[in-house]
Amino acid sequence: MNRSFYIDLANHGLKMPMGTDIVLNEHSDPEAIRIDGQRLGEVMIEAARRYRTPLALPQMNLALEKEALLVLMGLDGGSGEFHFSTPPTNDQLARFEAGLKGRLTPGCEANIEAIAHVAQTTDLVPLGMCIGPFSLMTKLLADPIMPVTLAGMGNSAADNAEVALMEAALELSTRLVLEIIGRQIKAGAKMIVIAEPAANKVFFSPKLIRRGSDIFERFAMAPNRKIVELLRENGVELFFHCCGELIDEMVVAFASLDPAVLSLGSSRILWQDAALVPRTTVLYGNLPSKKFYSPTLFTCSQVSDTSRELITRMREIGHPFILGTECDVLHVPGCECTIKTKLEAIMEAVAV
Amino acid sequence: MQDWSKLYDAIVDGDDKTSARLTREAIEAGEDPSILISATMVPAMAEVGRLFEIEEYFVPELLLAGRAMKAGLELLRPILAASGVEPTGRIVIGTVKGDLHDIGKNLVVSMMEGAGFEVIDLGIDVPPETFIEAVRDKKPQIVGMSALLTVTMPAIKTTIEAMVAAGVRDSIKIMIGGAPVTEEYAREVGADAYGENASVAATIAKRLCAEAKAA
Numbered sequence: 001m002n003r004s005f006y007i008d009l010a011n012h013g014l015k016m017p018m019g020t021d022i023v024l025n026e027h028s029d030p031e032a033i034r035i036d037g038q039r040l041g042e043v044m045i046e047a048a049r050r051y052r053t054p055l056a057l058p059q060m061n062l063a064l065e066k067e068a069l070l071v072l073m074g075l076d077g078g079s080g081e082f083h084f085s086t087p088p089t090n091d092q093l094a095r096f097e098a099g100l101k102g103r104l105t106p107g108c109e110a111n112i113e114a115i116a117h118v119a120q121t122t123d124l125v126p127l128g129m130c131i132g133p134f135s136l137m138t139k140l141l142a143d144p145i146m147p148v149t150l151a152g153m154g155n156s157a158a159d160n161a162e163v164a165l166m167e168a169a170l171e172l173s174t175r176l177v178l179e180i181i182g183r184q185i186k187a188g189a190k191m192i193v194i195a196e197p198a199a200n201k202v203f204f205s206p207k208l209i210r211r212g213s214d215i216f217e218r219f220a221m222a223p224n225r226k227i228v229e230l231l232r233e234n235g236v237e238l239f240f241h242c243c244g245e246l247i248d249e250m251v252v253a254f255a256s257l258d259p260a261v262l263s264l265g266s267s268r269i270l271w272q273d274a275a276l277v278p279r280t281t282v283l284y285g286n287l288p289s290k291k292f293y294s295p296t297l298f299t300c301s302q303v304s305d306t307s308r309e310l311i312t313r314m315r316e317i318g319h320p321f322i323l324g325t326e327c328d329v330l331h332v333p334g335c336e337c338t339i340k341t342k343l344e345a346i347m348e349a350v351a352v
Numbered sequence: 353m354q355d356w357s358k359l360y361d362a363i364v365d366g367d368d369k370t371s372a373r374l375t376r377e378a379i380e381a382g383e384d385p386s387i388l389i390s391a392t393m394v395p396a397m398a399e400v401g402r403l404f405e406i407e408e409y410f411v412p413e414l415l416l417a418g419r420a421m422k423a424g425l426e427l428l429r430p431i432l433a434a435s436g437v438e439p440t441g442r443i444v445i446g447t448v449k450g451d452l453h454d455i456g457k458n459l460v461v462s463m464m465e466g467a468g469f470e471v472i473d474l475g476i477d478v479p480p481e482t483f484i485e486a487v488r489d490k491k492p493q494i495v496g497m498s499a500l501l502t503v504t505m506p507a508i509k510t511t512i513e514a515m516v517a518a519g520v521r522d523s524i525k526i527m528i529g530g531a532p533v534t535e536e537y538a539r540e541v542g543a544d545a546y547g548e549n550a551s552v553a554a555t556i557a558k559r560l561c562a563e564a565k566a567a
Contacts, residue, residue: 081452081476145455146419149412202455205412290532293502297534332502 003280005125006191006237006260009054010282010320013311016053017289017343018328023047024059025331034061035106037113041121044114048124051347056118058129060195060328064107065131066139069176072099083142087168096172100179108180112187119188127239128184132196133223136173138203141166145203152208152215166219174223178230185230191237191260194227196220197327199254200244209249221253228257239263239284243327251276266290266326270310274319282320286310289325292342293335303342307349315351323349354381356392359424363396364403366416368423375424385428386437389468397421397466401551411459414550418462425465439470441561444486445496446474447530448507453500456530459550460496467554469561480507480514487520493564494557496547498530505532509541516542525560529553 024030024043033039044056070082073092088096103109111129118126131139138144147166157164181192199220209216224240231238240254243265254262255277262281264273266288274283287306291298307323314321323346329339356378362370378388400417403409409417432439443464447457454476464471472490474482483495495515499505508528515521528538529547538546545560547553 143415143458145412145415149416152412202411205410207408207410207413290502293505293532294534294537296536330501330503333506 003237003260006282007280007320010322014053015307015323015347015349016051016055016057017287017325017346018057018060019051019325019343020044020047020057020059020328021061021331022329022336022339022343023050026336034059035110037110038117040110041114041117044118044126045122045124051343054123054125055191056122056124056126057193058111058114058127060129060193061107061111062131062135062139062195062197064105064111065136065173065176065180068105068108068180069096069136069140069172071105072096072176084140084165084169085142087165088172093172096175100176104180104183112180112183115184115189116187125190126188128181128187128189128192128236130177130180130184130192130194132194132199132220132242133170133174133177133227134203134220135196135198136177137166137170137219138198140169140173144198148203148215148219149205149208151219152205152213170219170223174226177223178226181227181230185234185236189236191239192227192231193239193241193263194224195241196224197242197244199242199250200246201250202244204250206247206249209247216250216253220250221257224257237261241284241327243286248276255281261322263324264326270321271313271317271319274314274317277319279319282322283314284322284324286326287324287346289327289329289342292325292329292339293332295338298342300341300345303345304349307346308352311349311351354378354383356383356388359388360392360396360399363393363417363420363424364399366413366420368416368420371420372423372427375427379427379431385431385435389425389428389432393421393424394466394468397463397554400466401463401554404549404551411455414459415462418459418466421462421466440468440558441494441564442470442472442490442492443494443496443557444472444474444483444490444492445498446478446483447476448497448499448504448511449477449479450507451499451501451504451530452476456500456550457496457498460498460529460547460553463550463554464496464557467558469554469557480511483511484515484518484520487515487524492524493561494525494527496527496529496553496557497543498528499533500531502532505530505537508533508537508543512542525564527553527556527560 048056073096115126147162151163157167204216237260239261240259241263245267263284266286359374525544527545528543535546545556
């Protein structure tokens with residue numbers, strides 16, 4: 001798929017929530033499906049058909065990679081609470097490297113097999129999905145903000161243990177993410193969604209960035225540039241996603257990755273961000289899907305109105321745009337009907 | 353009392369080493385710890401909160417300041433405890449069951465400590481029974497709960513319901529927060545207050561604490 005395919009989809013008015021998790025949770029045994037590649041692939045297909053898109057999106061489960069990383073190192077992958085307090089030992093690193101040559105965790109393997117299933121059995125465009133290296137790193141440390149900030153204040157790994165730990169964790173994260181993406185490409189992914197929600201102004205002080213610190217480039221962007229290299233080598237496109245709160249400089253940095261699609265959170269005004277992003281990048285989003293569970297917080301008619309405004313404004317400025325959600329629409333028990341109605345409202349939205 | 357404006361500056365600037373050094377100097381100079389806290393350190397954190405509100409400071413600066421405050425407080429706490437000085441109030445806090453995201457909660461802890469509260473941090477993924485046990489054992493005035501995700505947010509309601517069932521609900525004020533949480537949701541689940549951010553949470557906690565003590 002070349003770039004013009006995605007731009008054409010946008011120009012033809014594609015609307016598409018990230019709804020795979022919703023479809024997955026309509027099944028009676030979602031947890032079993034999560035580790036069954038073929039069934040997970042069927043869920044991707046079902047979601048794509050329901051939302052009338054040629055793009056088959058995987059579920060956005062950003063806990064998978066941390067689990068895989070810990071398991072590969074011989075640590076308890078099931079414990080989301082685990083954080084490194086010291087850099088990994090040589091033994092752990094050796095296990096990790098050896099583990100990368102074999103099968104990953106059932107969840108990661110199922111995601112890869114799901115992509116292959118979509119690629120082999122349908123005419124849909126299979127997308128891969130992986131957490132971004134920086135966001136994965138933040139899950140590995142109890143306090144990831146402080147070392148980033150300390151680095152921004154001039155501390156180096158050589159003179160600060162917290163910075164050294166963060167850099168070691170980021171290196172591991174990057175290594176794993178590249179491996180997973182490589183496998184998803186081999187399985188047939190034509191575009192990879194990199195979800196990098198932590199590359200935002202909570203983790204990176206705008207004050208430091210505006211004073212000239214290079215922390216955002218060093219820790220958030222540089223690992224993603226390695227991913228872009230891998231994608232280019234394989235002729236695969238990037239769908240870059242960050243739903244965090246951003247400053248303009250961050251949007252410009254994301255655009256410099258030259259993604260085919262850039263997906264931003266609802267805190268951004270997309271028709272203004274279009275000025276920061278080349279027209280060769282489709283903007284995606286950015287309905288506030290994290291509020292969809294509530295019947296009153298963001299009503300169905302607000303979904304319709306905001307959808308209409310987004311479509312109209314983006315058409316007016318002429319930037320390629322796909323109407324969608326600010327993030328994966330998560331299943332919230334008891335709120336299924338409310339969420340579903342809003343997803344239908346997105347699909348029915350038309351320009352003024 | 354001497355001029356400890358450099359300690360104030362150290363906290364506002366997030367310089368933990370200078371904060372600890374100056375606090376040590378203040379102790380050695382015989383300063384009353386409770387006055388040092390109320391006249392210098394708490395106002396410093398209030399200024400940090402103000403700078404955060406006007407977007408001069410961001411989360412990283414808030415955390416740095418919290419760390420600097422803590423560096424001083426850790427030196428003062430043993431002296432305060434020995435002299436029987438009571439904190440502003442006692443808060444039990446944690447992220448609800450199923451939620452592993454603690455950045456927001458940690459910020460609230462920093463700001464609460466900065467406001468002079470004793471904070472009992474239960475950590476992440478805290479089941480209702482642990483909150484209940486902490487209310488019984490620690491006798492806080494306030495319980496704070498947070499959830500980052502819409503999928504974990506219902507655990508706030510479950511926890512409050514468990515507290516009602518356990519008969520501990522009426523002895524405390526409940527504050528909730530987190531990205532998907534709203535004022536409306538707080539009312540819906542029977543919480544006493546919603547804190548939009550860490551700075552606001554500390555202000556609300558002071559009010560709730562005063563109400564709880566007056567009741």
